[in-house]
Amino acid sequence: MTFSIAGQVGDAFGVAVASKFPFVGAVVPQARLGVGAVATQAMARVSYRSTALDALAGGGDAGAAVAACTGPDDGREHRQLGVVGVDSQATWTGTECMDWAGGVSGREATGGYAIQGNILTGRDVVEAMERAWLASAGGSLSDRLLAALLAGDEAGGDSRGRQGAALYAVSPGAGYDGCGVLADVRVDDHPQAPQELARLLSINDLLFGTAEEVLPLTGELADEVGRRLASLGHDTGSDHGSEGGSDPGGRGVAAALEAWASEANYEMRLSPDGIDTKVLAALRDETG
Known part of the structure; x- marks a missing residue:
């Protein structure tokens, strides 16, 4: 029902997600300063977010975080999970997720990424997201997450259509009063949710970003x-x-x-x- 990317740029971690599912931002993304980012989807299990982040905080890598979530879960074959830690990344797609379902993960100089989706129009959605992420190297985390999400949407995205989208990201000292929240933007119900997310993110940057040029x-x-x-x-x-x-x-x-x-x-x-x-x-x- 969803496509997402968990990503890292240096000390910043975040998730961007879109789906033919309302309020998707309340379910899929989470990130923690100094620890990493997690996306849980398909038959999402919200507890995966804290379980994975706790595993990373305890010294485990992204693979161990996935195992901590899926190992004791009898419903794991119906779920997807993307995890990015300080120095590791992993994506999980259960065998019972609805076609097309799959993911890809990797690492570059500034950090890792994990891209995953289910009920997509095809494999080319995650491939387009990966290309966009890599092509945006040098940009801010929120800009790169958004670029990947929009590329996935343009490639076909969720085969059922558009409805919800969200981007949640953290970075030390970022956001209002230096709270560390770089972006917490949700589109809960909109026929062009990814594009509306892009519009709102530009406002978020203007209001909560610091002086640049x-x-x-x-x-x-x-x-x-x-x-x-x-x-x-x-x-x-x-x-x-x-x-x-x-x-x-x-x-x-x-x-x-x-x-x-x-x-x-x-x-x-x-x-x-x-x-x-x-x-x-x-x-x-x-x-x-």
Whole structure:
């Protein structure tokens, strides 16, 4: 009923999943800081998530984590499981999973991955996901997980159609207040669930990501930002922060930017060195 990828990029771990099943994000994915990521599906057993992660935390590799889940489970042949640990990965497909069902796992310089699916249109779904994952090397974990998921969807995905999708990922110091949650985004019921997940993830990144490429608030850029903020009702000073005027350092623009960003929930991307390019793009979008 589902296709998923558990992946690792350095210290970050996560899972992306899509299915013709609502609320799939409540069932399939889990990840733990410093430990790994797990996806349980087909006739999913939610307890596999904690069992596998506990096995990894206890020093076992991904194969041992799979064995800890499936060994005592009489229903294991109806289940699928993907596990990625700090230095290992594994995928399990029971013999009774509905066609097409299977998976692939591997490791590259930045970490491991485990891809699996059942009731798929064919083997090419997991193959497309693997190619997309490998081709996205150098990107962030959430971007790479999403790329793999969208590739699987484009290749055919769940043979029954689309309904739910989710991405859960953790990374040290990431997310709101540095809690470690890089992304926790779910699409519970949508006819184009993977594409809706992509849209929501872009918002998640804007709100919970930290400043990346920062441009100095000087000269023509300060003028532009000042005009746009003024059009939204924020006081920036008469010259909108341009150099050589009454506010040569752009202090009025910077203060107005902080006020607007706080209203729009972009405060995690504020920087004393200028304006984050993604915040600038959001400001331009809002002001036309």
